[in-house]
Each structure stands twice: as structure tokens, then as C-alpha cells.
Amino acid sequence: MANEKIADSTANEEAHWDKTTKLMLTHLGIWFFFGYVVHMFVVPLNKIVIPILGFPLGFYMAAQGSLIVFVVMLFMFAKQQDRIDREHGYAEED
Amino acid sequence: MATQTASPSDFIKNLGRMYGTYTGGFLAFIILLAILEQVGVPNKILGYLFVFFTLAVYAVIGVMTRTAEVSEYYVAGRRVPAFYNGMATGADWMSAASFVGMAGSLFLLGYDGLAWVLGWTGGFVLVSILIGPYLRKFGAYTVPDFLSFRYGGNFARFLGVIVLVCCSFTYVTAQIYGTGLIASRFLGMQFELAVFAGLVGILLCAMLGGMRAVTWTQIAQYIVLIVAYLVPIIILSTQHYGIPIPELTYGRAIAEIGAREGQLVKDGLAILCNKEACPPGTLRPHIQPFMNYTPLNFFGIIFCMMVGTASLPHILMRYFTTPSVKEARDSVAWSLLFIFLLYFSAPAYAAFSKLEVYTNIIGRDLNAIRPWLFNWGELGLIQICGKNAANLQAVLDACKAIAGHPGVLRFQDFVINTDVIVLSTPEIAGLPYVISGLVAAGGLAAALSTADGLLLAIANALSHDVYYKMIQPLRMQRQWTVIGIMAAIVVGAIIWFAAVPGPLGVQWRWWSILGLLALVAVVYPMMRTANEVERRLIMARALLLLVAVCSAALASTRPSDILAMVGWAFSLAMAGNFPALTLGIWWKRATTTGAICGILAGWGICLFYLVVSRYFPQMGVTYFGMTSLLNPETGKALINVAQIMADPKWVADVPASAANPMANRVGWFDLNNINCGLLGMPLGFLVIYVVSMFTKAPSMEMQAFIDEIRKPRGQTVLKENI
Numbered sequence: 001m002a003n004e005k006i007a008d009s010t011a012n013e014e015a016h017w018d019k020t021t022k023l024m025l026t027h028l029g030i031w032f033f034f035g036y037v038v039h040m041f042v043v044p045l046n047k048i049v050i051p052i053l054g055f056p057l058g059f060y061m062a063a064q065g066s067l068i069v070f071v072v073m074l075f076m077f078a079k080q081q082d083r084i085d086r087e088h089g090y091a092e093e094d
Numbered sequence: 095m096a097t098q099t100a101s102p103s104d105f106i107k108n109l110g111r112m113y114g115t116y117t118g119g120f121l122a123f124i125i126l127l128a129i130l131e132q133v134g135v136p137n138k139i140l141g142y143l144f145v146f147f148t149l150a151v152y153a154v155i156g157v158m159t160r161t162a163e164v165s166e167y168y169v170a171g172r173r174v175p176a177f178y179n180g181m182a183t184g185a186d187w188m189s190a191a192s193f194v195g196m197a198g199s200l201f202l203l204g205y206d207g208l209a210w211v212l213g214w215t216g217g218f219v220l221v222s223i224l225i226g227p228y229l230r231k232f233g234a235y236t237v238p239d240f241l242s243f244r245y246g247g248n249f250a251r252f253l254g255v256i257v258l259v260c261c262s263f264t265y266v267t268a269q270i271y272g273t274g275l276i277a278s279r280f281l282g283m284q285f286e287l288a289v290f291a292g293l294v295g296i297l298l299c300a301m302l303g304g305m306r307a308v309t310w311t312q313i314a315q316y317i318v319l320i321v322a323y324l325v326p327i328i329i330l331s332t333q334h335y336g337i338p339i340p341e342l343t344y345g346r347a348i349a350e351i352g353a354r355e356g357q358l359v360k361d362g363l364a365i366l367c368n369k370e371a372c373p374p375g376t377l378r379p380h381i382q383p384f385m386n387y388t389p390l391n392f393f394g395i396i397f398c399m400m401v402g403t404a405s406l407p408h409i410l411m412r413y414f415t416t417p418s419v420k421e422a423r424d425s426v427a428w429s430l431l432f433i434f435l436l437y438f439s440a441p442a443y444a445a446f447s448k449l450e451v452y453t454n455i456i457g458r459d460l461n462a463i464r465p466w467l468f469n470w471g472e473l474g475l476i477q478i479c480g481k482n483a484a485n486l487q488a489v490l491d492a493c494k495a496i497a498g499h500p501g502v503l504r505f506q507d508f509v510i511n512t513d514v515i516v517l518s519t520p521e522i523a524g525l526p527y528v529i530s531g532l533v534a535a536g537g538l539a540a541a542l543s544t545a546d547g548l549l550l551a552i553a554n555a556l557s558h559d560v561y562y563k564m565i566q567p568l569r570m571q572r573q574w575t576v577i578g579i580m581a582a583i584v585v586g587a588i589i590w591f592a593a594v595p596g597p598l599g600v601q602w603r604w605w606s607i608l609g610l611l612a613l614v615a616v617v618y619p620m621m622r623t624a625n626e627v628e629r630r631l632i633m634a635r636a637l638l639l640l641v642a643v644c645s646a647a648l649a650s651t652r653p654s655d656i657l658a659m660v661g662w663a664f665s666l667a668m669a670g671n672f673p674a675l676t677l678g679i680w681w682k683r684a685t686t687t688g689a690i691c692g693i694l695a696g697w698g699i700c701l702f703y704l705v706v707s708r709y710f711p712q713m714g715v716t717y718f719g720m721t722s723l724l725n726p727e728t729g730k731a732l733i734n735v736a737q738i739m740a741d742p743k744w745v746a747d748v749p750a751s752a753a754n755p756m757a758n759r760v761g762w763f764d765l766n767n768i769n770c771g772l773l774g775m776p777l778g779f780l781v782i783y784v785v786s787m788f789t790k791a792p793s794m795e796m797q798a799f800i801d802e803i804r805k806p807r808g809q810t811v812l813k814e815n816i
Contacts, residue, residue: 017804021680024223031219035212035400036393042205042383054345059381062208063441064341067215071434074222074427081227082420090805092418 016088023084027077034066109178116151117317123147128528137527141280144531145538148318152311152542153298159310160302164630167304168235168554169414174309176421180428182309183412185316185543187214187403187433189265190272191660193319193540196437198512200444204378206386207444209395211437215430216396217403222426225404226413228679228803230422233810234414236551237407237671238559243812244678244796246686248564253693255555257670258407260701261663262548263645268660269545270296271649273538279473279517280534286650292542293646300546300642301635304554308546309415315539316432322536323436323516330446330523340442347445351380354452363457364505372727375506380448387766388726394769401775402664405671408551419806447515450522456503460490463503466521475511478503549645553638561633585610592647606647613640654752661768662704669774670697673782679804681786682797688786696778703761703770709749711756715739720760732759 038045038061045058055063085091127140161167174182192214200207234240238254273292278285299311331340334347355377358364367376367385378385384392403409412429416422454464463486470476471483479499481492493499493507516537520529565576588606596602617636621629648656673692677684706714714720715735722731733755738744750757758767765772791797802811 013801013805020804027219027223031216035216035396039212039393039396040389046381046383049349050345053342054349056348056381058383059205059208059348060345062205062212064438066212067434067438070216070219071427071431074219074430075424077219077222078420078423078427081423085420085806090807092420092806 012088016084016090019084019088020081023077023080027073030069030073034061034069038066106173106175109175113178113313113317116314117321120318120321124528124532127531128526131526131528137531138282140527141531141534144535145277145281148535148539149295152295152314155311155314156299156307157302159307161304161306162627162631164627166306167631167634168558169411170304170306170309172415173417174415176416176424177428178313179309179412179416179421179425180430180432181316182312183409183425183429184432184436185312185319185539186412186547187409187429187544188319188436188540189544190269190276190537190541192436192440193323193537194272194276194513194516197440197443197447198510198515200441201448201510201515202512203386204380205383206392208441209387209392210399211440213396213399214403215433215437217400218426218430218433220400220404221409221413222423224676225679226410226426227419227422227806229410229675230413230416231419231806231810232803233812235558236554237410237675238555239563239812240678241674241689242559242563244684244800245674245689250674250686250690250693251559251563253690253697254671255559257667257693257697258555259552261406261667261670262408262552263641264656264659265663266545266548266552266641267645267649267653267656269541269548270646271652271656272541273545274649275513276534276537276541280531285652289646289650292538292545293642295542296545296549297639297642299542300550301638304631304634305411305415305550308550312543312546315543318539319536319543320432320435322532322539324439326519326523326525326529326533327439327442327446329525329529330519331442333523334446340446341438344442344445347442347449348380351445351448351452354449354457355379358452358457358505361457363502367727369728372725377505378727380445385727388724388764390764391726391766391769394765394772398665398668398769398771401668401672402771405667405675406663407555407667407671408547411551411554412547443516443519447519447522451508451510456505456508458503460493460501460503461486463489464522466518469521470511470514470518475514477509479507549638549642552641553634556637556641557630557634561637562630594651602647609643610640662770665700665704665768665771665774666697668771669700669778672775673778677779677782679800682800683786683791684782685786685789685792687789688782688784691785692778692780692782695781696774698774699777700770700774703765703773704767707761707767708758711750711754711760712739712745712748714760715756718762720762723759723761723766724764735760 039058042058042062045061046056048057049055050057050060053060082091127143130143131137131140163171165171196207196210199210229237229240232240232243234243236254237258238251241254242248242251244250270289270292273295274285274289277283277288277291281288283291300308303310327340328338331343332338335343337343355364359366359377364377365375367378372378372385387395413422413425416425450464455467465486467476467483468485471478471485471488474482476483478489479492479496481488483489483492493501493503496507499507517530517533520533565573568576585607588610589603592601592603592606594602596605613636617632620632624632670693673696674684674689677692678689706718707720711720716739722733722735724730725732735756738755744750744754744756747754761767762773799811802808
């Protein structure tokens, strides 16, 4: 089956990997922001207190906020990467 | 040996019902024990029932899922659904240290402890986007499998095995130690006996079914550990704030802690750590950052733990078991969700415990301190005024001996072992013993499940990579030479290290060699009559047994050094594996020579930094320009290096004992040695890049294989011939 598509397969392959790389970099960026950048501002963020719950924001981000972002991000990544694979015909058959 | 009789798809379809029934049964069992407690059954019996019932369940699962197929043994037949693999990974990941120790670290370190929470969760992002799914598509049985294929041969494989064994063996020893500690503390068993009881539990789960059995027991263990972790804290939150979601309510506890801290300092019951002086025993406010770690080390820990997660073989190999690449990605997401449930609750444990300590213990008249702590003081885990707080009289006597003690407990009088935080929460909340037993069962599940995964990673590397891929292809004569050399090393090591008295007046080293001979006497005749598949499995099991017994023997000696080294595993894995794995997938130009040099350089510098700063600090100072680390708050040197170097007491202390004030306190750039991955990983990347550019690009064939790895569709790249 792969033989039939040799003509466009290199281009298709490159486009697929291009998109995959971009998605990887986007998610690495988000990961870096919530893993590190946010926590560099913990002192000013701690001056803000989340209403009702009473958490200082800087503490909250390290204890829960970033973690929630990581979980949500991973489910989104799985979906987005699958979409890219499908678009280019590289997804596994179900 | 029989495999599952029902067809595989039936088995998968019924998973939900099976584990649902299992969870229901477990809850019913807790209720039954609660009733037994009310009827008056003694605590000790309840504790034993808890531990033995759960161990028996794991063992039954382990025996039921035994297998005689190689791919079942190594990768559970690659048909574990994403959701369940997520649970299994959760149990694989969360160790005794996460379950028992993490909340305690957060208690002591406050905000700075959150570096561990972040570091041990965020790494899964890297697993999913950079490595895991690609290794699944590749179709490896072990991580060294990939290194060997991508980097042309057995030398890269061998390096992969060395890195794997180095980071996993200390880790598994700590887990077995953890099982011994929990069992001995709760059941009053003798520690050494408890270690070997844990060993039996581990072997029953892992030996017959390999990855397949470990997967299905880890799921059962995850359910026990998460229920055990969440129940006490949910009850405590409901008692205090009327809302059963501790993760939301502990914000208020933190506010109250802040108020109490101010009050204690104002009343002269605590000295605040400040810019001028910040010695041990001073109060560090719970939410104030960078008082225990400098910002460099705080972010260094986060980074090393995250990248280390993505490089640890026992985690990566869990994603070899899913039915597809897509499911591998989904499975990483589920894993993190299940891990998140525990990690975002740990700070709540810390906050509630701290509030209890700051309101009901510190600042109280000595006669009025809460009695729950005496149980732990008796075990030496809580000290007041420098003595074990075994009972009220002991506390009164100890504090009376301190000149000018006000009779009110001060902050600096109180020392608590971090393990107590989680274990004592049921008592703080005034809950019945059954909940304490539940927590013990949860801690055991956490330790056992991680130990299973690690042992399997080590034994699989030895049986698959070393035996099957490296030794077996050799000619018969050379096989025997290699085996002979290895046997000589093992026997030599036993004779050297196990020179301790054993039973019947015979030293343990002779008992060990007797055991080894017995193992050979059993295995050798089996090997002779077996076919190839059987041989691989016999070897895999024999090596698993051997590794497990070695680490249990080591754990039973309570090796404080090994336990402190667990954090090192992450940096070592990161420096050794991460550059070679990521570049192997993401950069086609990475060459064999480049990768081998990169692994050696990155891993080497990391190991060098660890060993020198821990064991040879004098040498580090004299020859390698190491200086004292700095106190994070005051920015001054932690120790006076020149003075210690001149002290005759420490001059000859080579290798440095734990008491040597310079051990772990010297280094480069004020970098804690646990963060040595920060030196090793960049160097690894750099060396692979530079050397690759100077060597011939990989063949077109190899580049085509890399393209194949990048596309989920189609067969795995590596085809096992069995």
C-alpha cells in the first residue's frame, strides 16, 4: 500500500513531521511556562490571595495549578497528535 | 504452565467488571474490619489481617496471570488498555517515598518542597511528547533494545544496561527497605523478617508472569494505595471545615498556619530564619519560597526530576505494553491523572499536620500537649527537648534539663521524622485503628508496586539484553568464558561484601554461595532440556530471583547511604539516557560514535560530581576547585571549608563518612549534587552533536527506520523472532 503513494509520500512525510515538531514545541513551551516561568514570580503572586479558598496564588500554582495544566495538556496533546496522524494517513487502523 | 483459558478479548472486556468487583470487595473488607474493631478484636490482629489479605490478593493475581510466552512476559502481550496502563503506571511510579515521605518533606520544607511535587509530575509531559510513543512504535522489550538498534550494536546496549542497573538498583533497594519499615512499624514484626516477607510478596507477583502479572497486580495496588491515601485526609477535612475536599479546604489551613507562625515569633517561642542568620531550628514560614533551596537548586530539582522521569527505564517500559501508539499517548495522560490524585493531596496532609502541631503542641504548656505523639515518640520518631517523646514524664524531664526552659513547648524543642506526617494523620483526626491499618496497607502497596516494576526492569535488562542478545549469539565456548567471568565476579563480590555472621555460626557469604549453587543446580538441568522460549523464560525468572534476593539482603542491613541515593537515580538516568533517546528519535544525523561518547561524557560527569562531592570532598576541594554550598537565605557559606580541611579529625576521612561536615556540602556553582544531571545532560547533548557532525551520517536504511518510528501506522520496527 505504501508503494502506491511513493510520489507524494516524501512530501507527506515531511509535512506530517513538520506539524508534529511544531506541536511538540508548542507543548514544550507551555510545559516550560508552567513548570518554571510562573514559579519565578512566586513572591509577587503570593500577594494575591484566591478568594474564598484562601490560597496565596504563588503557592497554589506550584501545589495545584501547574499540575492541573499538565494533566489537561497531556489529554489535549494525545488528541491533537492523533488528529495530525489521521490527516496524513499515518494513524493506526482502529 | 497454563495461560489464561478465556480468550484474550474476553479478558480485556471484563476488566471493568473485575476491578469494579475488586474495589467493592476491598471497601467491604474495610467495613468488615471496622466492625471487628468495634466488637473488640485487638489492633495487632486487625493490622495483620489488613496486610496479609492484601498481600494474598496480589499473590493470587500474580499466580493467575502466569505465562509461558515471551512477549507476555516482557510486554504483557501489548494489549493493556490505556486507562488501565495509566493506573499501573501510577502504582509503578508512586513509591514508598511518595506515599509516606512526600507529605513530610512538604511539612518541613514548606513551599520549597513543592519542587518535588512539580518535578515528579511534569516529567510525564516529556514522556508523552518526546519519547514514550516512539519507543512503543519501535517495538522494544527494553530501553537498551532501542539504544542498540539505533546506535549500531551491543556497545550502546551495554551502556544502556549499565545506566539502567545503576539507577534502578538503589531505587529498588529503597522500596524493599520501605516494605520492611512499614511492616515492622505497624505489625511489630522484626525488621529483617519484614524485609523478607516483602520479598516473597514481590516475587509472587512478578516471577511467574513477568510484565503481565506485574501490570494486573499494580492496578490492584493502585486502588488500595489511592483509597488509603485519600480516606484519612478527606475525613480530616470534613471534621475541620465541613467539606470533604481537602485540596480545596487546606487553603484556609495555610492562612491559619501563617497567623500562628507570626504569633509564635511574637511570643518568643520561635526564632525566625532571616537574612542575617538562618541556622537549623529556626522557623521558616510555610509559604515563603527559597529558604531551604536557592532558586537555582529549586528549579534544578524540578528540572532533574522531570527529565529523570522521562529517562527512567521502569517508567518508559510501561508504555511498551499498550495495544497502539495512540493508546500509549492516551495512557501517559491517564497515568498523570492518577498520579495527580495523590500528589495534589500531599500538600494538604502537610498543611493539616502543621496546623495541628502549631496549635496543639508548640506553644502549649508541656502538660497539655496532645497525647497522640507519644506513640511515635516511643519509636524515636518524635523528639522533644532532644529526647524521644515516649511519654509525658520523659518530655517533662528532658525539658527541665534545659536551662531557662519556660515550661511551654518552643519551636526549636520539637523534632519530627518526616514519615510520621502521613502515618499519624488518622490518630490526629481521632479515627479508629482500622484507618491506620488501611494507611499501612496503602504504604505497602506503594512500595511493593514500585519494587515490582523496578525489579522487572533490571531483570529484563539482564535476561533479555545481556543473556539473550549479547551472550547467547556467541559461540558455545565463548559463552562459557563470559558466563565463567561473570560468575567469578558475582562470587567474588559475595565473598567480599557478605562477610557477616549468619545462622549456625556460618558467615552469610557461605550461605549465599550455597544458595547460588542450589539455584544453579535447579536451573541448569531445566535449561538443558528446554527449548528456546522456555530457556529465555527460565533465565528471566532466575535472574529476577537473584536480583530480588540481592537487593533484599542489602535492604536488611539498613544501608543509609543507599537510601539517600534514590534521588540520584533521576539525575543519573537523565544524564545517561535522555540525550541519546531524544536525539535518536528527533535527529536523524545522530551517529553511533556520537551517542556512545555522549552517554559516556554526560553520565560520567554526573557520576563524578556525585561521588566526589559525597565521598571525596577533600579531593574535590583540593584538586577540582569545589567550594562550600551557600545557605539559601543568608547567602553565606554553609561550612568553613578551610577550617575543616585543617581539622585532623576529617583529614584522613576517605571516603567521607556521613558525619563528615563536607559530605554533600561542597560543589561547583552552588549546585546540590542531586542536581548533577544539570551538568551531565547538556554535556551529553553537546558531545553527541559535535561528535556526530564529525562522523559519517547514519545509513539511508537507518534513516528510513527512523521515519518508520515517527509514524504510528504499521508494524513495529523491531520484530522479535519469537
